Amino acid sequence: MTPAAVGPVVTAVAACRLTPGHRRFGERVEDLEYARSQAEQAGAALRPGLAEQPAGNTFEDMGAALLAASAKAWTAGTAGHVPPAGPVDVEQPVDLLVLAHTAPDFTPTTLAAAALAERLPGEPTVLGVTEQGRSTPFTALRLVTSHWRRHGHRRAMVMVFDQSFTPYANEVPDVWRVDGDGAVLLVLEAGPDDSSGSYRVRQEHGVSPQRAAGRLRALLTEADPEGRARVLAGSGIAPGWIPAGRGPVRRGPEGRPSTGVLGLLPGLPRDDDARALLLVEYDSELGDLSLCRIEGPGA
Template identity: 45%
Template sequence: MPLAAEPQAGAGTRPAPSTGLSVTRAVHRNFGAGVTALGQDAERRFFPTHTGHAGVALHEELLDTAVGNTFEDMGAALLAELGEQPETDLVILAYSTPDLLPTVLTAPTLTERLPGRPLLLGVADQGPTAPFSTLALARSYARRYGFRRVLVLAFDQQLMPYDVPRSGPRGLAGDGAVVLVLEASGDNCRVRQAPGLSPQEVPGRLAELIRELDPEGTADVVAGPGIDPAWELPVAPGSLRRAPQGYPCTSLLGALAEQLPAAGGSAALLVEYDPVLGDLSACRVDPVAAA
């Protein structure tokens, strides 16, 4: 997405390049039953046409009965928990399934709650790879354009009027959202991705990535559902935990939010594999600097 020659967003007034970003705060929540009706007027027109084009069967009965959580509602709840925010340069949304109300422009409605005019980006159609791609994108934009503050919002939403996966790395079990605050107060986040790998190639390549990002073997490793428990990984005993299934876009970031590395603690190393795209991803988040 190209920037205008004279962007009006807050980032456009910051010419100094950024050396990187640090994840300084994170909030995660899984949501119960929502209150928004699925079959609103716009969706009743949208779904019959688009499910037909996509070759999936529409469950029309759900348009009359289903209620759930929208990205806007979940994102607003997390932003409220963050509290008042300073000017933000970039907001990136990541999601593995469409919004409950796909006709709603979620990013603009959420950023109305933020000061300034941040640039808006979205990462979709990447399943469990999306959180890693989003963090890599945030770092790239910060380095190139001197962005000082980025918000990453990731969503999982299971209610659709057609069949969605219920098992495996892309399976859906509920609704969840995560917000990460990344600031140019250091550089504690590194992302590595290896695309197009078969399952047979992954264990060796994953071991290489773990050794690259954690040469001392001291990080707390969090593995996503796509990481086969039978794979032998070069991690210290007791340092590996597994993120829960059913939340492909928020499970790993949620684990990070619940145990964000603090000053003096161990780094976190997130790893995931998506067999659909063949993407292997890893991200190391070091302890945040002491205030």
């Protein structure tokens, strides 16, 4: 008997890095007025020379770049863990679109959610995840699962953004500092639970830096008792936190708080011995420890 198609299954992943934007922030008067208003309310200052400086890429810019790249040629198929796929089927409707980012778009007046939803077939519900620090992609995946089961979705897309430009002069904690503009796209479709590409997210909150290493080891053991899974660790995970002898470990780069772990997925080397992927990240500012297990072909 064929299992019923139920939960979201990751079927493809695409990622891109973008060069700095070429337009000036002050070219849109409404953006400059908005930034001034927000800075005044928060008692913050704007960056000097803001109207003349080149801006970064908006979420709409990055989302459009992801769709364009994935439509030409898949950069997905994570080493056999996520089923290989061809170009995105632009005719297949999308039920849910989730935009996830550490901080709000520097130009919220562009209405990125509505603009990107219009580029997709169907009439997707649009949800957003922000101000979750390094937990951002994990929270987004949990949100997809919850919404999926409640509304019976068949196809969803998650776009995760790291945006380096900000019009404000306030200091940003090092753990959330972004070194450039980048984005990752996840495509999720209906499929049997526990099949290749299905996933489960576990998050713990209020975890102090002193307890983080011990809690991470406990979560790794619970998720993968045999220690065979490939571990993808974000830059918030210190090297000594992952016990020696576990499956292969790859580490995300600094300066990509939202996309660092997911950005490791495209182009992973083929490894048939790794039955699953374990994505892990820790945010010391928020005390959030996150783990996502993505089932492999050997599950």
